[in-house]
Amino acid sequence: MSTRDSIRDWLVTDGYVWLHLAKTLLAAFLAMGVAMRFELPQPRVAMTTTFVLMQPFAGMVLAKSVSRFAGTALGMFAALVLGAVFVQQPELYMFALTAWVAACIALAVRYRQFRWYGFVLAGYTAALIGIPAVADPDSLLIATLTRGAEVMLGIVCSSVVSALVFPRHASATLAQTLARRQARFASFASDVLRGRLSRVARERRFADFVDEIVGFEATRGVAAYESRALPSGRRGLAALNSAFMDVCARLHALDQSMKRLPAARDALTPFLEELARIFEHDALDVHLAHYKATLATRLDFTTSAELLNRFVDDTLRYVSISNSDLSNESVASRFEAKTSRFVIAATFMRTGIAIAATAWFWIVTAWPSGGHAVIGATLACGLSSASARPSKFIMQMAAGAALAIVTGYVFLCRVYPAIDGIALLCAMLAPPLAAGAFLAMRPASAGYGIGFCVFFCLLAAPDNRMVYDPGLLLNNGLAILAAMLAVAMMCAVVVPPRTQWLVGRTLAQLRAMAALACEGKLADLGERFHSGTHDLMFQLRGLLVRRSREHRRALSWMLVTLEVGQAMIDLRREARALNAHCFPDALQSAWRASLARVLRDIAVLFRAPGSETLRRAIASVVASIVIAQGVRDAVPAGRAARRDMQRVLAHLHVVRTALVDPDAPFDR
Structure with missing residues (x-):
């Protein structure tokens, strides 16, 4: 392989990782700098927003920004209403706030993908604004306005950096994704028609197609935020995904019929072999059309013949849609995501118990850092609600938060007092934040990276008016850590998702x-x-x-x-x-x-x-x-x-x- 080929291969693999890290840090530092210039009280909130928002594709950031904007606005409104109704009544206020957060997280489980984060943020924003107002109700309105301004600043910075600095578009990868999926399916169909795969291998391949179908639907929704031309083709993309689901089901039915009726397989072997060879050709649509035109005249009518005929029909429809102008597709198809109402109810109950127990302990003991404990519990419940193993994810977040406390202590005591100027500040913050963002990009270590970045920003990121109080940082950090450990145990005991x-x-x-x-x-x-x-x-x-x-x-x-x-x-x-x-x-x-x-x-x-x-x-x-x-x-x-x-x-x-x-x- 030549040097040029090696560089090109690196650019489309590891190069994208480093580009995403650089853009994430640029958005975070831009949000921090602008917040400081505008003298907002907590630039750390704007920084946290960018780490939560940044995604590899521009459409992902825009889609998440829309959900975050709506969730922030809804959370701000809820904080104001609850604060007005339960003013100077901390017990009732925390009860209502707990119910609101639990309902938002339950709805997040019901409405997944980027809408999930909108609902999570609606609950978390209300907690972040309203919990400090329990002890100081007069600050509720100012806290709501400043929190909203800081979040919106983070949204704008993330969107601008993602859209203008070496943008990557999910819409540009759709064609490659479709081509790879069609090639994999053609190879799989050829193997099935020739009977080359074992039952276990066939089932695994069908299961992999399930992940591809749901993943493609998510990418299709994201790509609509990137291009004006794409929404006209959204209906065609939806129809294409629907046709792919149909053809997968037809192939399985035909395969089962051949397995159960050996005599039918023997009779249809020449036709299956011919069809398998067609799937190995590039011009699949042309050969399929000719095969379809001659099939009815050569084949007697049997159950297996009908299944073969319908499989060819659906495959021809899928290939025709794939090769046509998707914007001309007039048939509407809709992907309906379903979540069991029992899963939603269990999420509501688990979240409510965890946050209510933390809030009760705070109120009863008058714990000075109890507000941060409730915020930590809210974050843990919200960010882990999409995980199949929330207790494990929260434990990862807790480990990341513990590292953030130690790193924040070092920065507060040693780094911040020794530097001067925004450029040097960004240079010192870049290594730990880049390491956290890198971990957050890996599914196996996402909890560690999210926990580190979010809680480092919330606990130790610089503000316009710095408070050099290591004791306060440790107390607040330990409160968050204790709350997350308690929530992890709660999620492992109270109707865990894998029960x-x-x-x-x-x-x-x-x-x-x-x-x-x-x-x-x-x-x-x-x-x-x-x-x-x-x-x-x-x-x-x-x-x-x-x-x-x-x-x-x-x-x-x-x-x-x-x-x-x-x-x-x-x-x-x-x-x-x-x-x-x-x-x-x-x-x-x-x-x-x-x-x-x-x-x-x-x-x-x-x-x-x-x-x-x-x-x-x-x-x-x-x-x-x-x-x-x-x-x-x-x-x-x-x-x-x-x-x-x-x-x-x-x-x-x-x-x-x-x-x-x-x-x-x-x-x-």
Whole structure:
């Protein structure tokens, strides 16, 4: 490799890391300098804002800034209202403030991604403004205004630096992401069609696609903040992600049919081999279109043939959308994120107990640093609410905060008195803050970096009027540290996210998506079904240990939910499109009754899986197949209604084979 190639490779890997660190420090020091020039009381708040806001892509910063602005405004309003209603009543004030913070963090768990931080900040801002006002209510209005000014300054500095200084755009990476995903899927589909992968390998690849689908949806939302042209293509990107979910589900259903019906695989082997070779070509859309045009004339109508036909249709649609102008896409698709109401309630209860216990101890003991303890508890609950293991994340934050206390003590006693001027101040602050920001960029060490940067800025960053009181720094720091340790223990005891009961409720909500396929309105049902199923599986993958028995079981439920749910949606659509006038009246009523029983029993099976509900569902499907065959045979050969009924039978056979599969998780 030449020197030029080595430099280019470094620029697109480690170079981006160093660029992000440099931009983060530049935004922090710019916010600090402007806050000092405007003589705001706490430039440290503006610095903290930049460390929380800075992201690798400009759209991430802008999206987070919008959420932070809205959350700050809402928190300021809540602090003013609560302070006015409960003036000079600290017990009632802290009770109301605790309820407000717990509600905000619970909503943050419900509305994730960048909206998550907006809700977290709405609670944290109210605490940061209102807690000092417990002892001094007259300062509430001034504290609200100055806090808002400092936060907005941090938002502006982060946005300006991210947008103007060597900006990186998420929209520019979307094309590369889509190309890589399409190439990986083509390779995976070729391996599946040829039967090269084991069951475990196939399941893992499908699970990886779940992460890619949810991650792409987040990137798509971020990229909309970066370009004026992109919002016109947002609908096309959403449709593309929806089409990818459809084609993944079709591939799984086809693979399961080949596994359960060896005779069908033998009959379809030439067609599968030809399709596998097509996936290895570059001009996938052209070859697929030709394959589709000749498939119907070469293939007899069977259940597996119908699955192959629909897989080709959905793949062709996905490739066509990918190769077309996304701004011309007119079909609206919406990704619906779902969070179990039990998870939301558990988050509210856990947060409320942790903050209320800290506030009660502060009020009862009249602890001088108790206000900082409550702020630390609020930060710990808020920033860890997105983590599947909040106690571990808070312990990392506590370790980072402990290091920040030691570093802050050194800076307060030795560094600040020995330097003069903003340039030297920035030079001395750069090494520790850069180290903290670097740790925050790594998922495994994010808690350490966030804890260090946030609490170093809150405890020891320079202000316009410096107070050289090491005792105050240590007292406040130890109060924050003690509160975070207490909250970590609380999160490990009070309904932790990984508790079996909560995981079971999320898994039940995943299974209920199949019931939605049976009972929901058909309009946009496919998008709602697929997005909800993939999002819930994404949550479970965060909660469960990878490659564990529980993870395998959850993945099995996701795959069978996708298979049966998609078949039920197809069945309902085909049944609605049937020309009922071609069938005798007696057969029509019998068919409608049998279809209603199938929909009901499948929904009951996925809501309450067990031996009895499984037997009832299998019996309903078999009875419906018998009736559907009678309806089909009552129509003369060659009529369109007969072919339509044959497709209905294919969907029923898919459901039946899924229910009787010995590897299915229904009766374990």
